[in-house]
Amino acid sequence: MSNAGGTMLESRELTKTYYSTDPPSQVLDGIDLTVGRGEFLVVMGASGSGKSTLLYNVSGMDRPTGGSVSLEGRDLTSLGDREMSRVRLTRMGFIFQQAYFLANLNIRDNILLPALKAAPREKAAASSRVDALLERFGIAHVGSHGITQVSGGQLQRAAICRALACEPAVLFADEPTGALNSSMSAEVMDALTDVHREGTTIVMVTHDPACAARGDRVIYLRDGLLLDSRDLGTWSEEQSSRREDELYAWLRDMGF
Numbered sequence: 001m002s003n004a005g006g007t008m009l010e011s012r013e014l015t016k017t018y019y020s021t022d023p024p025s026q027v028l029d030g031i032d033l034t035v036g037r038g039e040f041l042v043v044m045g046a047s048g049s050g051k052s053t054l055l056y057n058v059s060g061m062d063r064p065t066g067g068s069v070s071l072e073g074r075d076l077t078s079l080g081d082r083e084m085s086r087v088r089l090t091r092m093g094f095i096f097q098q099a100y101f102l103a104n105l106n107i108r109d110n111i112l113l114p115a116l117k118a119a120p121r122e123k124a125a126a127s128s129r130v131d132a133l134l135e136r137f138g139i140a141h142v143g144s145h146g147i148t149q150v151s152g153g154q155l156q157r158a159a160i161c162r163a164l165a166c167e168p169a170v171l172f173a174d175e176p177t178g179a180l181n182s183s184m185s186a187e188v189m190d191a192l193t194d195v196h197r198e199g200t201t202i203v204m205v206t207h208d209p210a211c212a213a214r215g216d217r218v219i220y221l222r223d224g225l226l227l228d229s230r231d232l233g234t235w236s237e238e239q240s241s242r243r244e245d246e247l248y249a250w251l252r253d254m255g256f
C-alpha cells in the first residue's frame with residue numbers, strides 16, 4: 001500500500017445492518033480498512049457484496065451500525081449531522097454513476113454551487129478555481145451549456161470538477177463510468193488518474209477491471225467481508241495491459 005504520507009481514512013470493525021428488511025440484513029461484517037494519504041483504492045466484489053454500502057458508511061453518507069471510521073485522524077462516527085455535513089462539504093468529494101446536476105443551472109454554475117456553499121465569502125477564489133478546473137479537464141468551452149447539451153463523458157468530467165471545487169482531501173467515486181461507453185469511460189478514468197497524480201486520495205467502487213487497473217490497490221469484498229487485497233503499484237500507460245491481465249487473473253481467483 002502506498003501509505004508514505006500517513007493514513008487518510010480508516011475503518012475498524014465496521015458493520016452495517018439494514019433493519020428495514022425482515023429478517024434484518026447484515027451487509028458489512030467487520031471491515032478493517034486503512035487508506036493511505038494520496039492512495040487510489042479500488043473496491044470490487046460481486047453484485048450485492050456491500051461495495052456501495054462500504055463507500056456510503058466510510059464517507060458519512062450513511063451511519064454504520066457498529067465500529068469506527070476516521071478521516072485525517074478525526075473520528076467521524078461521533079460527529080452530529082451538521083458537523084458531518086460540513087466535513088462532507090469541505091473535505092470530501094463525490095462522484096456517482098449519474099451526475100445529478102441542477103437542470104436550471106449551466107455546467108459552470110453547477111460546479112461552482114457547492115464551493116460557494118462551503119465558503120460564501122470567497123466567491124472570487126472559488127470562481128477562479130472552477131475556471132482552472134474546467135480548463136484542466138477540457139470542458140471550458142461547454143461551461144455555459146445546459147446539462148442536456150453536453151456528452152456523457154463531458155458531464156462526468158464536470159462532476160469531477162464539482163467534486164474537486166472544494167479541494168477535498170478524499171474523492172469517493174461509486175461506479176463513475178457505469179453509465180458510459182468505453183471511450184467515454186477511458187476519458188473519465190484519464191481524468192481520475194490525473195486527479196490521483198496531483199495527490200488527491202481516491203476511493204472508487206467499480207465492476208470494470210480496466211477501470212480498477214488504474215488504482216494503486218484493489219480490495220475484494222464478499223458477503224460484507226474483506227476477502228483479500230492486491231497491491232498494483234503506480235499505473236502507467238505502457239504497463240496497462242499487463243496490469244489488467246494480472247488483475248483479471250487475481251479476480252478470477254476471487255470468484256469474480
Ligand SMILES: Nc1ncnc2c1ncn2[C@@H]1O[C@H](COP(=O)(O)OP(=O)(O)OP(=O)(O)O)[C@@H](O)[C@H]1O
Pocket residue numbers: 018020021025027045046047048049050051052053054
Ligand atoms: N437501504 C437498504 N435497505 C436494505 N437493504 C439494502 C439497502 N441498501 C442496500 N441493501 C442491500 O445490501 C446489500 C449490499 O448492497 P450494495 O449496494 O452495498 O452492494 P454492491 O456490492 O454495491 O452491489 P452492486 O454491485 O449491485 O451495486 C444488497 O443485498 C442490497 O440489496
